[in-house]
Amino acid sequence: MIADFFTSQDSLSIGLYVSGFLLLMVIIGVRVAFAAAIAGFLGLLWIFSARMGFERGFLVALQMAGTIPHAKATTLSLSLIPAFILIGYLAYHAGMTRTLFEAAKRWVGWLPGGLGVATVFATAGFAAVSGASVATSAVFARIAIPEMLKEGYDKRFAAGVVAAGGTLASLIPPSAILVIYAIIVEQDVGTLLMAGFIPGAVSAVIYGALVIFLALTRPNFGPPTRRYSVKERLESLPGAFPIFFVVFIIIFCIYGGVGTPTEAGSLGAFVVLLFALWRGMKARELGSALVESAKLTVMIFTIIWGVLIYVRFLGFASLPDAFADWISSLEHSPMLTLIMILCAYAVLGMFMDAIGMLLLTLPVVFPAVMALNGGADVAAADSAFGLSGTACAVWFGIIVVKMAELCLITPPIGLNCFVVAGVRKDISVQDVFRGVTPFFVADVITIAVLLAFPSIVIWLPSLVTNL
Known part of the structure; x- marks a missing residue:
């Protein structure tokens, strides 16, 4: 039987x-x-x-x-993941992240919730050389939270800012998750990385605006730091120069036609290593950077x-084809169907990590979304979302990766929240989840903006590619 x-x-x-x-x-x-x-x-x-x-x-x-x-x-494309992870850990152990945070504090710390805003923009800057959300959260839990607690910030809010700010590494190139998405759906890695720049910046600005709003509406919620003179602000820039220089190298290599993303990542890691040795990095610190990079790389590759x-x-x-046919047969509008798919991702994010969720679902969901738009070869004028097949693949990639960011701060699995609580023994994981709650609103606003205005995603890569 x-x-x-x-x-x-x-x-x-x-x-x-x-x-x-x-x-x-x-x-x-x-x-x-x-x-x-x-x-x-x-x-x-x-x-x-x-x-x-x-x-x-x-x-x-x-x-x-x-x-x-x-x-x-x-495959060669996956080899850039350990290179970008290594850049982040080398930058941290060389003290570059602390100088980056100091520069951000001097330039925007005078705003309401200034240290929170500085943390958001510093994590965005670090994300531009790291590409790993977990590493970003771990680094700034050590750097930013003590500064905020010293200024009288609520510990839950301080932890929430760091956990949410770390998710920016999922969008801002070089993003490991964007690389994985590109490989799964067989899209150009460089195009996806370029498409993440503006949405990542928009997300950081919305996070910063949320911090300012909370500081303005809640007494003593996020007091500003002292104002720094123009001279003091300018003096903070040389310390952050290595980060900016590495970002320039990566962008120039990938989009200037000098090298592949893998070569750009390798060159960036080499340049950061030189800066780190010049700053006096010890053998023990270099060993820690290599070991931590290896651990995170093994975790990602195991998944x-x-x-x-x-x-x-x-x-x-034949499950992907069957699901695509079923989605296409629904009588709802394509946009409503897409929103329903994104809501399903929000639910899955409560039980799965971001990379695992995308790897498991994209082979089924991606063909369905492309079918909603009219197919992989459809022209923009004939498509449901007003995008060509390639442009739709890029647009959906940015949106679904932004949804994947929610997994990193969503209970009960939210990895970034556990990382922050693990680094800060005086802050429980429940405190981190409470502190990160307002940032769900910011993420919903960001996703709504990206859905309403696809040009935010498509404009930059369309300058160098035919989307």
């Missing part, structure tokens, strides 16, 4: 059953990397066993599970390896 059930299911039914099993594992707490690998292998085993018998199906599934991660994870097995299973189950 049981054997008949397993052998009688078609590929699509197998895909639904296995995907449901995957979601169950994630909900009960199994790590996404392992849950995806287990579900993907069992799905491949089920499909091939139904076609060719258990023994032959087991061998084929085992062979695929062993070769797929190596074949996909050794990629596990999810790639599940993604290959989805292809055999």
